Each structure stands twice: as C-alpha cells, then as structure tokens.
Amino acid sequence: MNTINLECVDSLSFYKNFQDKQSNEDTFRYEIMAPFKKMWDYLNAPMTPKSLGGYDVLMASEMLGIWTPRKSFNLIENQIDPLEQTNIFKEYSDVIETALARFTKINYQIPLDIIHLNILLGDPENKLLMASEGYSGFGGIPGFILLIVVPNDFNRIRLKSALAHELNHNIRFTYEPFNRGNISVEDYLVIEGLAEVFAESLYGQEFRGPWVQDYDEEEMSYTIEVMKDGRNVKGFEEVAAYMYGDEVATAQGYNPVGLSRNAGYTIGYHLVKAYLKNTGQTIEQATLTPTEIIVRDSKFFQ
Structure with a gap:
C-alpha cells in the first residue's frame, strides 16, 4: 500500500503571532492558505483578488465561516487557548491514521500521496456556522481537509469525529468524484x-x-x-x-x-x-x- 503523508498547517502559531501583531492579512494568505492553493484554484479563489474588492481566498474563507484578518481580532482573541485545549492538534494524526488503516484492511489503494489539514478558528458572527454548534468542515477535494471551529463545550469533544467525517469525504471522492453541477x-x-x-x-x-x-x-x-x-x-x-x-x-x-x-x-x-x-x-x-x-x-x- 502507498504511504500517505500528512501535513497540518501551524495555524496556532499564526493566531498567537497575530495576538503579538506579528501576523497580518498577507500572513493569512501566504502561510495559512498557500498550502491549500491547489484546492483554492479548484474553487476559483485566487490568493489575491483580480480587482479591488474582488473574490479571493479571504472572501472564500469567510463564506465557509472561517475568521480572517479582515475582521476584528477581538472576535477570536479568547478562542485561541480553548482551541489548543481541545487537543485536536495532538490527536489529528491518530484520527487520520486510524481511519486510513480501515481502508488498508479492505485493500483500497487510496490514490493520494499527501493529505493537507488546516484547523481554523471560525467566525462567531457567522450565523450558519453557529447554528451547527460552532463547527464545520470541508473535505470535498481529495488531499485537502478544513476543520472550522469556534470552540465550545459541545464541539470540543466532537472534533475527532468531525475530522473523520471529512476524511471519509476525501476517500469517497477518490472513488466517485463530486460533480457540483450534476450532483443529485x-x-x-x-x-x-x-x-x-x-x-x-x-x-x-x-x-x-x-x-x-x-x-x-x-x-x-x-x-x-x-x-x-x-x-x-x-x-x-x-x-x-x-x-x-x-x-x-x-x-x-x-x-x-x-x-x-x-x-x-x-x-x-x-x-x-x-x-x-x-x-x-x-x-x-x-x-x-x-x-x-x-x-x-x-x-x-x-
């Protein structure tokens, strides 16, 4: 079976550095989202807008419920430590390795060399995100997984399950690709x-x-x-x-x-x-x- 590498973006350092005014909008674009450029390209979301105020990776992120530096840092300032304390940054590799092993047992050769993971703070002003108990994810493009969280007592113990959910999407779409225009x-x-x-x-x-x-x-x-x-x-x-x-x-x-x-x-x-x-x-x-x-x-x- 092929070996699938796992790379997780160091979003925690970004948030902590932002707190110390060492991160900014460009850091978000080119350090936090650049590893996902292939995914954003697929979604037609450029790293920078083609025209002033145009569609770009920040706007696309906000549509998914992700906090971006275009919004007040006060919205997430008190969420950084709770996100770290969920332990998902220590547990994500075990979640993915355990899940992948289940498919190894049935001899499915997953056609991926690497899975990119990004665990991000959500925007508490996003009504759709908060209506789903403050967490969501995106695993629609094989090799890329987003986990979006506004930490609370409900979701902090469910992040491993949410990650497994998104990984299943990744694997399903290597078998039967998602077709947005023709999906039934x-x-x-x-x-x-x-x-x-x-x-x-x-x-x-x-x-x-x-x-x-x-x-x-x-x-x-x-x-x-x-x-x-x-x-x-x-x-x-x-x-x-x-x-x-x-x-x-x-x-x-x-x-x-x-x-x-x-x-x-x-x-x-x-x-x-x-x-x-x-x-x-x-x-x-x-x-x-x-x-x-x-x-x-x-x-x-x-």
Whole structure:
C-alpha cells in the first residue's frame, strides 16, 4: 500500500503571532492558505483578488465561516487557548491514521500521496456556522481537509469525529468524484450519510454531529416522502435545499422545499444505516460503492 503523508498547517502559531501583531492579512494568505492553493484554484479563489474588492481566498474563507484578518481580532482573541485545549492538534494524526488503516484492511489503494489539514478558528458572527454548534468542515477535494471551529463545550469533544467525517469525504471522492453541477439529491444523501456513519463507527453515536437530527415518526415519514419525490433533482443549488432545509435554503437564496434543518444529513444517515443492515457490508466497503447501489439496496424509498 502507498504511504500517505500528512501535513497540518501551524495555524496556532499564526493566531498567537497575530495576538503579538506579528501576523497580518498577507500572513493569512501566504502561510495559512498557500498550502491549500491547489484546492483554492479548484474553487476559483485566487490568493489575491483580480480587482479591488474582488473574490479571493479571504472572501472564500469567510463564506465557509472561517475568521480572517479582515475582521476584528477581538472576535477570536479568547478562542485561541480553548482551541489548543481541545487537543485536536495532538490527536489529528491518530484520527487520520486510524481511519486510513480501515481502508488498508479492505485493500483500497487510496490514490493520494499527501493529505493537507488546516484547523481554523471560525467566525462567531457567522450565523450558519453557529447554528451547527460552532463547527464545520470541508473535505470535498481529495488531499485537502478544513476543520472550522469556534470552540465550545459541545464541539470540543466532537472534533475527532468531525475530522473523520471529512476524511471519509476525501476517500469517497477518490472513488466517485463530486460533480457540483450534476450532483443529485440521492448522491448527496449518500455522501453525507457515509461520512457520518463512518465517523460514528470510529467514535460512537454520542459524538455524532448536530447535522443528524432526531425526528419523531411523523416528521421522519414526511421527510422521507419529500426526499423520495425529489431524489433525482440535480445541481448543487437545487440539491442544497434538500440537504440543509428551508431555513438555510432561504438564507442562501435557494428555493425552499418544505424541510427542517439538516434534513438531508438526517435522511442520508438513516439511508446508509439501512444499506449496511440489509447487505452486511462494512462502512468502508459502502464508501467504495456506487450511489445507485446503496440507494437501491437500502430499500429506504420503497
């Protein structure tokens, strides 16, 4: 099996140096985000804007809920020590190595030489980030993982699980690449379901993310029917409304479809659980299984 190296950006030093006025906006661009340039290039986010006030890596970061030096340092000044005290900077390598070993056991040759990790303080003024208990992540491009955190009592003990979730995305997309323009509701349900069930398999249900909601029987039945009717809808902007629910869809300018927050994450989780139960497959095997087979054999929409 190939060896996958792991490189974690030293964001803690950046924040501490910023406190001492030794870091600035350019440091953020060229030290914190430069290791992710390939990812940002893929997302069409240049290191510097092409025109004054134009789209760049800082603007893209802020859209993801990341604090940048364009905002007041007072927003994160008291979050630096709590972030360090979560111990994620000491534990991230064990999380990733343990997760990768699960795929080695099923003889999947992960086509990556290196995984870049960036653990960043989130913007406490970002409403979407704070609505997900102050943490989020991005693992949509193989070889690059962002973990975004405003540390609190809820998320500080769930960061390992969140990292495993994002790593599962990385591995899934080496097998079945993410296609933003052609992604369907079914695709996205499976993607998020696989990631959360994988994280749960490593760290337990008690550390599950807030994106999986506890619906009562009536709401679950209703939500499944809405998903069933819309499961072949394609295109990220249309699919996002099914995944995130009406509140987020409205805030982001998508057309709401009559769903509660994180509906797609919840249904995806239960769909993947049903697939594993019906087939006896492991979550690692499922991660390397086509969407249509998972949906079909889950019998979730029958």
